[in-house]
Structure formats: C-alpha cells, structure tokens
Amino acid sequence: MELYYMQQCIENKQASGNGYFTKKCSSFFTQMYYNKRCLLTTSCTDSLEMSGLLANIHPGDEVIVPSYTFVTSALAFVREGATIVFADSRADNPCIDETKIEELITSRTKVIVVVHYAGIACDMDYIMAIAAKYNLLVVEDAAQAIDSYYKGRLLGSIGDMAALSFHETKNIQCGEGGLLVVNNDLFAKRADIIWEKGTNRSEFFRGEVNKYGWKDTGSSFLPCEFVAACLLAQLEALEAIQKRRRQIWEYYYEGLQVMKNRFLSIPEYATNNAHLFCFLCDSLDERNRMIEYLKRNEIMATFHYLCLHKSEFVKMQNSASFGLSLPHAERYADCLVRLPLYYEMEDQEVEYVVNKILDFYKQ
Ligand SMILES: *Cc1c(COP(=O)(O)O)cnc(C)c1O
Numbered sequence: 001m002e003l004y005y006m007q008q009c010i011e012n013k014q015a016s017g018n019g020y021f022t023k024k025c026s027s028f029f030t031q032m033y034y035n036k037r038c039l040l041t042t043s044c045t046d047s048l049e050m051s052g053l054l055a056n057i058h059p060g061d062e063v064i065v066p067s068y069t070f071v072t073s074a075l076a077f078v079r080e081g082a083t084i085v086f087a088d089s090r091a092d093n094p095c096i097d098e099t100k101i102e103e104l105i106t107s108r109t110k111v112i113v114v115v116h117y118a119g120i121a122c123d124m125d126y127i128m129a130i131a132a133k134y135n136l137l138v139v140e141d142a143a144q145a146i147d148s149y150y151k152g153r154l155l156g157s158i159g160d161m162a163a164l165s166f167h168e169t170k171n172i173q174c175g176e177g178g179l180l181v182v183n184n185d186l187f188a189k190r191a192d193i194i195w196e197k198g199t200n201r202s203e204f205f206r207g208e209v210n211k212y213g214w215k216d217t218g219s220s221f222l223p224c225e226f227v228a229a230c231l232l233a234q235l236e237a238l239e240a241i242q243k244r245r246r247q248i249w250e251y252y253y254e255g256l257q258v259m260k261n262r263f264l265s266i267p268e269y270a271t272n273n274a275h276l277f278c279f280l281c282d283s284l285d286e287r288n289r290m291i292e293y294l295k296r297n298e299i300m301a302t303f304h305y306l307c308l309h310k311s312e313f314v315k316m317q318n319s320a321s322f323g324l325s326l327p328h329a330e331r332y333a334d335c336l337v338r339l340p341l342y343y344e345m346e347d348q349e350v351e352y353v354v355n356k357i358l359d360f361y362k363q
Helices: 002-012 020-032 044-054 071-078 124-134 185-195 201-205 225-236 238-255 257-262 284-296 312-316 327-335 347-362
Strands: 037-041 062-066 083-087 109-115 137-141 161-165 178-182 277-280 336-339
Touching: 002 020, 002 225, 020 037, 020 225, 037 044, 037 185, 044 071, 044 137, 044 161, 044 178, 044 185, 062 071, 071 083, 071 109, 109 124, 124 137, 178 185, 185 201, 225 238, 238 257, 238 277, 238 347, 257 277, 257 347, 277 327, 284 327, 284 336, 284 347, 327 336
Parallel strands: 062 083, 062 109, 109 137, 137 161
Antiparallel strands: 037 178, 161 178, 277 336
C-alpha cells in the first residue's frame, strides 16, 4: 500500500505538501484526537519546535524537562532561548517524577514537558493540576505514545500541545515524520501560520481570506506528499501493526516472568502500546555484559538515552543542571536494555531472544 500511494502522488502530479494525502492523514488524526487541530510535520522534533514557538518562549524563561529523554525534547526550547530545568524520573519507570515537579517551578517557569516513555503515560491529572495552579503550559512529547491511554484518554490529547513521531524506530513510521496536536484552541490559528512558513496560506485555501501574506514567525514544517502517502498506508494498518506488536510484547512478558522485578511498571492509569520491551540490569557493567552476550548471539539489544543533564552541551552552557544528581534517570541511563521488537519479527525469533536472556542469568 505504501508504494501504491506513493505512486499515486506521482500520477496526481502533486508532490509538495498539504495536498490530498496530507489531508487524508490530518483527518484521520483529527478524528482520533477528538476534533483538535492536527498538523502533519516532518518530525516530532519539528512538532516540538513548533510548540516552542507557540509557547512564546523568550530568553530567560524556564522549561522543565525530564533528563532521561531524547535531545530534542529539550533542544526545541533551548533554540528559543529557554533555560532547561532537568527533572528526575520515577523510581518504577522513566516517566517524569510528578511529585518532584513543583519544587522546580520558579517565577520564570513557562512550560512543563512530559515524555510518555515507552508509551507509558505520565500521571497527567497530577501534572495538569500543577500546571493550572502555576499557570504553565504542558507539552506532551508523545513520540512513542501512539495508541496509548491515560485513564481512558488518548495520550497526546491532554496537554496544551503534543508532539508525535513517525520516525522509522516508532510503531507507525514513514521514515521521518511527525504530528503536532493542538489541544488548547487558543493556539490553533497561530499553529496554522507557523506551520505554513509564517503565512496565512491555510486560511486562504479554506477560502476564509482572499489573499495571503506574511503574518508571523514560522518555518517549513510540513512534509511533502510522498511522506504523507507512506504514512496514510501505515495508519490504515495501525490495528494490524499494533496487534502484532502487542503479541510480541506479551511473548517477552510471559517468557521472562522469572525476572519480572526487572520490568518497568505500567501504573494502573496507563496502558501498554508495545512501543518497546525493556528491562533493567543491576549495574552498568552487567548491562554491558548483557548487550555483548546478546550481540555474540546475533541479537541486537540496545541501551537507550544518556542523561541530558550530564551531556557535553549542558556542560558547555555552564548550566546549573550540570553535575546535578538525578538518581533514577541515571539508573535508567546505566541499566536499561531494549530488546528487538518489530512487526515482521517471527515467534521463534522472540523465543530465541527469551532463551538467550534466561541463559545469561543462569551462567
Ligand atoms: C523519537 C523521539 C523524538 C524525536 O522524534 P523525531 O521524529 O525523530 O524528531 C523525540 N522525543 C522522543 C521521546 C522520542 O522517542
């Protein structure tokens, strides 16, 4: 289907953005996200950058971001001049420790970024209540969170804005791609303008104005039609993809029950979208030996994020965050292992991985 749709782009003679396939994808997401404004972008990073612009960040503003996440959860706001205040993760999973957020808030705080790690929801009621109390915006980095829920509400539908990723490594993918969901209607109109390179071209195409021009800041955030065509095929296969990913995830979960104290916890308010299967080793040394052992057995297991508060970049910026101790984030950086999990994976391949891990701990 991916190829067929991409071929249609050529036949339709429309390759640039915001055409037939972009609109198909947008309306799919608009339905999914309770009729909120959904803008297709070229990456989750772009969507996060759009939220940095929409949040009107100025130099000196502070943004709270978990340290255990991908670079661009923070970088999107650093580009606008924000100072990042790094937060620790929970003890039982890498999501932001909601109970530690309030003590990080100052008069300069503008935004709280939450990351639903592995598609596991952060405690959004708690976080939205803090944001309301201090009049802050909440941006959900929902890069890994498609098809996952918090108390029955879809992730990406709760914060003021949310960014999703369709990078090759995510559940649904088109190579590079993303989505911005604008849940707070106050930002919907400006989001259109920023998306369309600072112009009100979207309004013009909807027939709401009779000419369009330069209105605001912005950039070229929209993907070309080939990308949207590929994504549409993936969206149509969402159910099948998710069904298979969940089977593989369950297989790991059952097969590795003897080490279930090493698994991440999925709190009662959260669901599992089978984005990734991971577990925790006891130490960095054990984790390195585990990955090495699996590699020798031709299994590609990987660690995940390095703590952002310990990065070269943060050190170079002389940030107060460098040298902080965020023990939970540091533990995930040292001890977490991700196992292979992809749609085409065969049952016997999953079984092979399970057996090798059990063997490792038997040695
Ligand atoms: C993958 C990912 C990103 C970046 O997504 P891109 O689409 O590659 O820009 C950002 N944040 C998190 C948590 C991610 O997992």
